[in-house]
Amino acid sequence: MPPYQSEFPQGQQGGFPPQEQRNFANEQGGDYRPGSTGNYGQGSGPGFAGGFRQGPGAGYNGDAGQYRQGPGFVQGQNSTGPVEGQWQGVHPVPEEFVKEQLRSVLSDMNVDVVKTGMIPSVGIVKVLCNSLREFPVRALVVDPVMVSTSGDVLSAPSTLAEYRDELLPMADIVTPNLKEASALLGGISLETVGDMCSAAKAIHSFGPRNVLVKGGDLPDSSDAIDVLFDGEQCHELRGSRIITRNTHGTGCTLASCIAAELAKGSSILQAVWVAKMFVESALNYSKDIVIGNGPQGPFDHLFRLKSRAYNAGQTSRFNADDLLLYAVTDSRMNKKWGRSITEAVRACIEGGATIVQLREKEANTREFVESAEACLQICRSHGVPLLINDRVDVALACDADGVHVGQSDMPASKARELLGPRKIVGVSCKTPAQAEQAWVDGADYIGCGGVFPTNTKENNPTLGFDGLKTVCLASKLPVVAIGGINAGNARSVMEIGVRNLKGVAVVSALFDRDCVGTETQRLRSVLVDVSVTRC
CATH class of the missing domain: 3.20.20.70 (Aldolase class I)
Structure with missing residues (x-):
């Protein structure tokens, strides 16, 4: 276990990291952002496999707030979907073309970390796994985008099984929300932090090295609670719950930020803390933004470039x-x-x-x-x-x-x-x-x-x-x-x-x-x- 992780005993509660993100392009000349590799290593940072959405802020829109795009599929969706059947359309990219995209990037760009998003078919899961075996990377972040925040099922049962059998054993960290964790475990109910810890341990048995169960939708909780299981301990990570409609893409962004931090050499636990703080701060800044007429809008990934208060680090524990x-x-x-x-x-x-x-x-x-x-x-x-x-x-x-x-x-x-x-x-x-x-x-x-x-x-x-x-x-x-x-x-x-x-x-x-x-x-x-x- 990396020495950084030893400070967090089982079940520790706490707020967000106080200062890890100070380096966002602040008014005094900083130029560091989550997702940039800067001078932190020789690699080219993270790659991505997932989907693009035109308007709502999730998928590529969430990921691209952290780093550049990669292979996946195209969706027709706005701020009203995926709610009440409001998907306007999905067009999966052909498997052979995904394979060529992955080969083009992984063979040339010295990718350190790969993060996956919504994967529409068994075939593309297989293509991804085979590509990663051919071109190994330092870390794989799997965001199992199978069930939306609104509850819509985004992946077929066969794809779910392929996740469990092929993709999860390759993952360094998997980041399901409550509904996705439930789906991976056959539909069990998750209503408490204890349930989340048990679910994380159960998903860990599928093979990933770390499991982060995201509890943003945990019933009757005034905090935003996530549980990270590293194979030895359950780390209870608490943050502020931001009341806003602009939550679309939080999971995509969180996983992408984790990948970006891992590409810079952070430990898993440190990367998760940094990502949590970034998402909470972005939600807090964006909570009153109105984009689109639907029930779930996007948030502003570039908030630190726009707000003097955030640039000055006033959201951190250090004052x-x-x-x-x-x-x-x-x-x-x-x-x-x-x-x-x-x-x-x-x-x-x-x-x-x-x-x-x-x-x-x-x-x-x-x-x-x-x-x-x-x-x-x-x-x-x-x-x-x-x-x-x-x-x-x-x-x-x-x-x-x-x-x-x-x-x-x-x-x-x-x-x-x-x-x-x-x-x-x-x-x-x-x-x-x-x-x-x-x-x-x-x-x-x-x-x-x-x-x-x-x-x-x-x-x-x-x-x-x-x-x-x-x-x-x-x-x-x-x-x-x-x-x-x-x-x-x-x-x-x-x-x-x-x-x-x-x-x-x-x-x-x-x-x-x-x-x-x-x-x-x-x-x-x-x-x-x-x-x-x-x-």
Whole structure:
């Protein structure tokens, strides 16, 4: 099992990944999108076999929101179908031509991942399987488009059997909705999360390496719940249920995004999380769009190119505004003043700290984990994120909100791989090149300093205002300033004139004082006043 997957125990619930999709063509120059291969590998990305629909957003329209088209068939359908017999027509592409299309692409394009959609006949299933045996790919994503969201049966029983016997054993992941999972298992009823897990395990017995049962239509659920079975564990993945008519193509898009992420080297679980977040965000953005007169409309795959709010990452769990007053603990200072780590954390939060980093250089691992668990309870009760300094293992052990790493610590890319897309990753940076690398590696923010001389950290060069501003202007990520900052000079730091400087990180200004709460309140007052002025 890839190390990334180990963080998710059986039945874990959670929201969407906080930051994995930050790289969509944002206003600061990002050019990464799900489905692009960018510089992530030598292959050509994913290929596709499925169907094209002119208007409603599913099939090719859903898939093409993620990547280019491939072989399949042509349908006549609009926003009123497939509902109440509103299919206008289906024209399957001849099997021999599908075979030639597959050969043309797979023999030439170095395809990493293939994703299938609606396959209309036993013959085309056989053609696809034979082509993949002749031209193996790194991963196969099977979206068994057999039953539409509205309940229409899209594949004949013989095709269903061919799926089970031939295609599923070749799949790295299969992504049925509730109705499709039921059809694959002979019509069983799926009404609970437990039913979904049982169904995923049963479908896994057909041969696919992973099974994602999509629960968007789960009765009596206020959340959008999917269940992923990886052969060992059932991972319960929860997201927000978006109330909208514009849901046509969600399954096609989800599977296509999974394929795109796999083509870039993501693990199965990470790819699924990224895809879920993308679909939820797209639905939320598109929920009030009106296209067509039918009961089910399409959603906007390009929403991240159009919305400043989404470009800025405001749908993620990480909130850049939390960087305003960033408290970094110090065990030696707490010992000097006769306070425990939990007392220090509680005091700074009650004084107005907006995020806390636990830095324990002297504690052994067991002590560090125990302290982190106690501090996490305090932070969670106040809605304040808790990050762990350097120690990804401790963050995983206590389920902290994330980590902060330095240039000599574990690379941010590896921390992101281990923690997954739902956690916060911060990186210390002193140069524009380091800031750029932090963005590439998947960090959520950077810490930059020292702004002023400080004794808290040895051999820490002072950057001054000019150095801080240079890094801020080069960074695509939010920045928190650190190094010798206190209530007396915080205003001058925040007024250097760069909008992505979101706050200050402080150590001795809070914890090398008699009353942590009072000092935090003083600093918070200054920062809030500056924030109002900047607005």
